[in-house]
Amino acid sequence: MRKRSLLILILLILSLSLAACGQDSDGTEEPASSEKPVTLKFYVSGLTFTDTEFNTMIAEPVKKKFPHITLEKVVTPEGQKIDNLVSAGTVPDIIYASAGSYYNFKRLGILQSLDEYVDKYKLDLNRIKPDILNSIKAYAEDGEIYTIPFNSNETILYYNKDIFDKFGVPYPPDEQITWEEALAIGQQLTQTKDGVNYIGLEVAAGPAYIQSSLALGTLDPKTGKAIVNTPEWEKAFTFLKKTFEVSGYIQGDTYLYNKDAFLKDQILAMRPTYLANMVGPLEELRKQGEIINWDIAPVPNFKEALGTSKEVNIHSLFISKTSEHKDEAFQVLNYILSDEVQRVLSRNGRVPSIVNPELEKEFGADIEALKGKKIENIFKAKSVQLHAPHEFEGDVSKFVTEAAKELALSGIDVNTALRTLEEKINQEVERLEKTTK
Structure with a gap:
């Protein structure tokens, strides 16, 4: 009888010990050790995200947190x-x-609402910066959450110090200036020297950056009618035309310059663009031994909008409706919003999407290409909430690009360009309403 009682006592002690092993030190249950390995396909759609950035900011932290x-x-x-x-x-x-x-993902039938997963995994949406969260919610008519923000892609002014030195022009100031002041600096740098045509200031690969300075939409969010023939759009297009009219700016049929002009050819003195568009590639060039003498200034804006940069640009993570691993995918997204991962983002050159000013103090700490740069200039002009979007806005943006090309190469005036733009947009919306509804 005593032996039987002793055996029962030993078994009880063993069972309690095993139960304790199944908990973390804070009493929460550990993930089951029998979780099956899962491979999630991760696709980068139309944004700059180098392999190094992917591994450092997402793949490695996720693997450490979720080994399966x-x-x-x-x-x-x-x-x-x-x-x-x-x-x-x-x-x-x-x-x-x-x-x-x-909107494109919605049409393709791959858009997955995340609300049920937000509730299931108790994601606190208030951790997300208000301008980002409100901009995300603005897309869905019902206010549902369809995407989780990865980072806030701030806009800054990159400049090549060697080109400024070549022409004896002072660098852009550390305080925000107007677009007109930036253009005046650019005019001094748009010159030919030793057979090389240098460009002072580009208009950031198209008119979208300029219209975003004033948070200008192309379509009325309720009626779908064009809203481009306005004083605000006239201001944006007038500035564009002035940039095209700088002597030496247009080379043959080239009226827009991309990041290769800054990174590879090194003929572009000032490039206002997104952080994510250039930080990663600049670091890759540094690793290859190709060093560019560059720095950062606050992005210019129109006088009435000083203090702001442009509409918030959000790099986001979507889960496809067809995924067979939605729970695992959302756990990844949820973890990416943690202080832990957002700190990794910040230290590697991405502005966090969550409310935590302390993280911004560590911005760029792990990127050699950012060492010695004027990091503080990134945060001197704040992004603003996205204008109310319309379903067809992305479809008609091509006509804005066409209008800018007309301004550059055909010599038409601003008013004619805007009237033509308005007509083309309204015709396209009418066509789309018939073919997509």
């Missing part, structure tokens, strides 16, 4: 988009894209 989850970056042939993956039936689990991709 592997993230595999999907690379498609050049020229292919998410539409091609949908057609081929190979939609990835997680899609890294701009928040404005909402």
